[in-house]
Amino acid sequence: MSSYEVSRIVQRCQKERDDALRREESSRDKLKHLEVSSRSQIQELRTKLKEVTNENKNLHRTVKKLRIDMGLEGNPRFKGKMTRDIIKELHEQEDQCSHLKEENRLLSVQLREMIPIIANTQEQKANLQTQLKDMESKMRDLAKDNTQLSQLLQESRKDKEDLERAYMMYKKSIEDAKNVTSRSIQTTTSIPVILPTTYKRVSREAASSQTSQVMLEKRKASLDTSNSPPISAGSAQKTFARTVRNQS
Structure with missing residues (x-):
C-alpha cells in the first residue's frame, strides 16, 4: 500500500475513533442522566410504596374495625372472606339495587296509570254495594210479603175447608x-078428606x-x-x- 492510502486509512480510523468517543460520551451522559432520573423515580416510588403500605395498613385496620362493628366477623356468610370479595358482593348488591330502582320506577309509572282505574273500580264497588243493599231490602220485603201471603193462603184454605x-x-x-x-x-x-056435598059454582x-x-x-x-x-x-x-x- 502506498503512503497516501495508509494516511487515508489512518484518517478514517481516527475519525471513527473520534465519533465513537463522542458517542460514548453522549451515551455516558445519557446513562448518567437516566441513572439520576431512575434513582429519583425509584426514590419517589419507594416513598409512594411506603405511603401506600401505611395507608393499606390503616385501611386494613379500619376494615377490620368496620367488619367487627358491622358484625361481619361473626356472620358465617362473610367469615373468612377477603375485602375484595366483600367489595365484589357489595358491587353486585349495588347493581341489584340499581336494577330494583329501575323496576320500581316502572312500577310507579304503572301504578300512576292504574290509580284512576282503581278509583273507578272502587266507585263501581260502592254503587254495587248500594244496589246490593237495596236488593237485600227488597228481598226482605218480598220474603215478608211471601210469608204474609202464605199465611193468608193457609187461612183462605182453612176458610175454604170450613x-x-x-x-x-x-x-x-x-x-x-x-x-x-x-x-x-x-x-x-x-x-x-071428606068434601062437603054442597059447594058453590065458581x-x-x-x-x-x-x-x-x-x-x-x-x-x-x-x-x-x-x-x-x-x-x-x-x-x-x-x-x-x-x-x-x-x-x-
Whole structure:
C-alpha cells in the first residue's frame, strides 16, 4: 500500500475513533442522566410504596374495625372472606339495587296509570254495594210479603175447608128436609078428606086464579121448606088442610 492510502486509512480510523468517543460520551451522559432520573423515580416510588403500605395498613385496620362493628366477623356468610370479595358482593348488591330502582320506577309509572282505574273500580264497588243493599231490602220485603201471603193462603184454605164443610152440612140438611117433607106429604095424602056435598059454582076465571094461587103457595112452601129446618108431620097436615080449604 502506498503512503497516501495508509494516511487515508489512518484518517478514517481516527475519525471513527473520534465519533465513537463522542458517542460514548453522549451515551455516558445519557446513562448518567437516566441513572439520576431512575434513582429519583425509584426514590419517589419507594416513598409512594411506603405511603401506600401505611395507608393499606390503616385501611386494613379500619376494615377490620368496620367488619367487627358491622358484625361481619361473626356472620358465617362473610367469615373468612377477603375485602375484595366483600367489595365484589357489595358491587353486585349495588347493581341489584340499581336494577330494583329501575323496576320500581316502572312500577310507579304503572301504578300512576292504574290509580284512576282503581278509583273507578272502587266507585263501581260502592254503587254495587248500594244496589246490593237495596236488593237485600227488597228481598226482605218480598220474603215478608211471601210469608204474609202464605199465611193468608193457609187461612183462605182453612176458610175454604170450613165453607165446604158447612156447605156439605147444609146440603145434607136440605136433603134430610126434602126426605122429611116427602114423607110428610105422603102421610098427609094418605089421610082421607071428606068434601062437603054442597059447594058453590065458581067461574072459570076464579078457578084458574085459585089454582095459580095454590101453585104459588106450593112453590113458597117448597122454598120455605128448603130454607127452613125440617118440619113435623102435624105442620105438613095443617098446610095440606089449608090448601084443600082454599081450593074448596
